[in-house]
Amino acid sequence: MQQVDDFLSLIDSYIGSAGWFPFALLGVGLFFTIYLKFPQIRFFGFALKVVKGKFDSKDDEGDTSHFQALTTALSGTVGTGNIAGVALALHLGGPAALFWMLVTAGIGMCTKFVEVTLSHKYREKAQDGTMAGGPMYYMKNADFMLSGKKVNMKWLAIIFAIATVLSAFGTGSLPQINSISTSIQATFGIELWITGAILAVLLGIVIIGGIKRIAAITEKLVPAMALIYFIGCFAVILANLENLLPALVAIVGDIFTGSAAAGGFLGGTIWYAFDRGVNRGLFSNEAGQGSAPIAHASAKAHEPVSEGMVAILEPFIDTIIICTITGLTLLSSGVWNEKHQNVFQAADMEILAGTNFTDETDEGVKALAEHIGGVNELELFNGPLDVQAGKITTAATVIHARSLAEDVVVKNDIDEPFTGIIMVENGRPVDSDETFEGLSLVHSAPLTALAFTKGFFGEYGKYIVSIGLLLFAFSTAISWSYYGDRAMTFLWGSGSVKYFRIVYVVAFFLASFQDTTIIWTLSGITIALMTLPNLLGLFWLRKEMKSTIADYWKGFKKEFPDVKTPE
Template structure:
């Protein structure tokens, strides 16, 4: 399995993790922002009116309201990326990474507008009477590229498991086990049953659930977040300054954080921003294609609100929680992940001097690697006897203890190229923390104290479960495109069963597969958007001509 995972990582390094991938996404968003004259700004207020149903007609075709489509799409994007993704971005790129997340969202608002408009325009009514849409339909119906449409649909099915199902339940079960001690299998069983009840009802039931779930989960999360922000109100000003101060110089060393280059901040900020709001991936248009409407542009305007809510609001709030609480650059006691650690030769490293920080940064960035230890570590009552240092989570680890089966370990541990070979031996100590555990610690630095960690666990449960619900619909529509409506029931069965088993199995390889399928969805979608750029502009111009005739007294942003 490790060899397969390494092979998939190699593939991903040429697409989703390649240096040019963020530029392709941001470049598309920037192109349409200029080409369509900043629609994400000009049409923002109009989009709110559309969501409220101001321009709805009784004979509009579709399965859901504008708000339900927005809620379904949001439930697919508002997830672990908002809790864990922001923490990971700041952990690697420093506070400046949050700025690039916001830039990504601002351009993503325009990308979402374009992809949803075109998907809604070329949607179809299926044999069972429901609406089906998404990039695969404009690829087939307008571009006449059925092979590309099929490739996108297959990637969507795979991504529904890799993004929406397996990693989500794995995150939920791990969080509930750590916080409440609930067995992974129990969590998987209960939530698999609830998932089946929701998705078997199709888009109408999914929309009915998500329109209540999304506002509810956002409210719970905001209560916990603002309890931290107001508790640390004196740090908010410096937190905002830190986001912009190192923007063009890279983040300086601070506490256990040993600094990050401009490239690191840009890469992680863009990467996590795109993971959070999925602008350009082509997933949200599948949800919006179900919305009732007599023309496509208004639904595209509704989609403008998604990255704004998902990234500009929720991710900014998470970022301020992490920065104002001060946990992002502090070392905390945690179990070391083998993939995140490196045993170095020598014990004279320091993160308290400029020279020491420079040496450590050179190793972590890969610019000047330090010698890694290979051989046997001698351990006496949990204490390492050799002259070595351990890097964990991009920081110099402290107060390290070695345990096995929960007890202090005495004996030897073989190390090969800086990594321990015996995975049954645990290294515990103080180091930086990232992803969901970092956000969990931050939520305890507010008015709720230790109770704040439960808000993160509940938030993660609701966010991740709602993502699984929405992605089941994306896979459902992709299967309909590929094999017809009759294949959907079999897909749903596999989706629910896989969801259950992923609660208690390792999903590392699934995360890797997910990264590949996201890229395979995104690239043909971006190509299609640029290919149909004139169609998009003509559709928009036609919309305003007809709107002014129908609503002559209505003030328009044109």
């Protein structure tokens, strides 16, 4: 599994985690923000009226209402990114990472507006009578002009559709169930595969009904799960109110300085906070990825711009509201930089040669931080690692979750202290069934669960996280199954959807007991494979987007002459 993760990390380093990727994402969004004169601000209030159905027509074609399309899209974005993703961003980049998540969301509100408008404009009716849309349809049907001649961009549409199918697994199926199962196991002690099996059956039952059943479920599920989660968050924030102001200061104060080492946290650089904040922000709200337009294509609307306005609300709800509350919960609780007892995941662990390492001095922190950051790597352990009654007797030091592990105990496959030799190559155990446990930093969903125990509900708070994560992540898996089947419809017709659904449900089950880090890495790759073709297509059609908005307001004034417009 380690070799798989190393291979995936190498691929991801050239795309999703590459230095240019966040600039490409934010650059396109910032361009449209200026080019279209800040539509995310000008049209925000009007969007609220649209989503209420104030300007609907009974003759509008589509399968869902504006609100149902919004909740379906939100159910696809409000998931592990809001619970596990925020915790991972803070773990990697420190408090400033949350600031960059919010910046990404603010710019992403405009990107969502553009991609949904263009995708809705070029949607089609599928063979089964349902509406089919998304970036692959505007790539196929729009007039892409180059030197005065139309260019066929169907090849780009095919690339995007294939990437969407892959991302349905990498974003919607695999990381969602993995976060659910690990959280449920940590909270209730239920085996990973049992959680996976039960939810896989429920997922299959829901997605067989198609978009109408999905929309009917998500319009009730999204508001309910948000309410439950908010109650848990504010129970922590209010119980630790004295830490709220320092948390806000850290989020803003660390933007241009990086986050200093604190507790088990070895510090975060300015660049890493920016990179991880943008990366996790994209994973959370998916602005520019091209997923939400697929859900919005089903909405009953005769004007694509009106549905684009509805999409403006998504990043605001998903990231600016929910992710901010999650971040403040984590920071005010204080658990984000504390070491906690946990079982080490192989992909998060390294073994260093020697024992002269410490995180209690400035020099020791600097050496460890530079090693983890790849600036000045320390010597990795190679050779036989001697373990007696669970304790490592060889001169070696364990790094786990970007922190110096303490009180490390090695156990065998029946959960008893191990005695024997473990072969290690380049700091990684080789062909070993033994597990390492001890004190280290925690990230992703388990970190958020720990934070919820620091509120008014005490230890019961972690149950809210488990329930919230279950609802959030399960709804995301439902929505992404729809995104995948629309991509399959585009590529191979409606008949291929049933085969996709079978594979989707099986993969959902299998991912419930796989390594978390590998799944997050895979997710980063699939996000990038969708985002890049979509950003290229959006920028190419910038002039058409501007003219489409102008035409919308002309038609709107004729239909509703007494309504004041924010054009």
